[in-house]
Amino acid sequence: MPDVTAPAVPVYDCSDPDARVEGLAAAARAVRAGQLVVLPTDTVYGLGCDAFSSTAVRSLLAAKHRGPDMPVPVLVGSWSTIDGLVLGVPATARALIEAFWPGGLSLVLPHAPSLSWDLGSTKGTVMLRMPLHPVALELLREVGPMAVSSANISGRPPASTAAEALDQLASSVALYLDGGPSGDPVASTIVDLTGKQPRILREGAVTRAQVAEVVGQDVPLG
Numbered sequence: 647m648p649d650v651t652a653p654a655v656p657v658y659d660c661s662d663p664d665a666r667v668e669g670l671a672a673a674a675r676a677v678r679a680g681q682l683v684v685l686p687t688d689t690v691y692g693l694g695c696d697a698f699s700s701t702a703v704r705s706l707l708a709a710k711h712r713g714p715d716m717p718v719p720v721l722v723g724s725w726s727t728i729d730g731l732v733l734g735v736p737a738t739a740r741a742l743i744e745a746f747w748p749g750g751l752s753l754v755l756p757h758a759p760s761l762s763w764d765l766g767s768t769k770g771t772v773m774l775r776m777p778l779h780p781v782a783l784e785l786l787r788e789v790g791p792m793a794v795s796s797a798n799i800s801g802r803p804p805a806s807t808a809a810e811a812l813d814q815l816a817s818s819v820a821l822y823l824d825g826g827p828s829g830d831p832v833a834s835t836i837v838d839l840t841g842k843q844p845r846i847l848r849e850g851a852v853t854r855a856q857v858a859e860v861v862g863q864d865v866p867l868g
Contacts (some may be wrong), residue, residue, distance in 0.1 A: 654705055657808055658824040660686070661779050662839040669736040669823050670784055674844045676820040681854055682706055684797045684811045685785060686779040686825025687721070689750060689851065691811045692806040693819065694794035703793050707766070709818040711799040717766035719740070719752060719773040723786030729776055731791060733758055738861050739839055745860045748849025750834040771840055781825045803868040806831050837865070 658669025673683045680702040682695050693709060695702035697720050706718060720753040722728060725743055728735060735754040742751060758765075763770065777783065786792060796804040797811035805811035808824035833850040837857060846854055846867045858865050 681820035684822040691797040692794040693797040694792040696794040697791040714766035747776040752834045754838040
């Protein structure tokens with residue numbers, strides 16, 4: 647007789663080594679198949695998919711009940727990945743990457759025009775971050791760049807646990823990687839490097855003073 651109490655969507659406890667290996671392998675297969683997965687990050691839980699699959703990104707936006715007017719950020723698993731995604735990496739970006747990646751800093755840069763992706767209304771830019779979470783990094787290094795947004799329905803609180811994400815997103819997601827509580831849901835700091843001078847669009851985990859110290863100048867907010 648089937649177990650009627652079993653969850654409809656697999657949830658892998660990544661604190662268990664065997665479940666972690668199984669879950670990461672299943673997540674990689676799901677991402678490559680254009681499906682959505684929930685993964686832990688160092689800020690809040692993320693809802694992710696293949697960054698290069700327009701269909702998967704549309705599914706992500708639909709699961710969040712969100713339109714393309716708010717583009718989906720991209721998470722990467724290494725410093726070097728950024729070189730193939732953007733038009734050019736200025737010295738300021740290199741300095742910020744070396745200082746704060748992996749961690750709570752997102753960079754907005756002009757994306758490489760050759761890339762065939764549709765992350766929403768990006769106006770030729772992409773927001774990139776390398777998260778400081780071992781499960782997220784392992785998956786990203788296996789599948790490559792992922793479009794990742796907070797694992798919640800728009801207007802509701804971001805999920806800080808896999809259970810909270812499951813409660814909101816349910817079966818719109820292929821599987822959930824449970825990495826334990828994410829801690830305080832502090833958003834990443836967003837630095838816009840598309841203009842002549844750096845600009846902070848949102849101050850979060852990395853302070854404005856820390857950014858200014860690395861780039862060697864005051865960085866306006868807003």
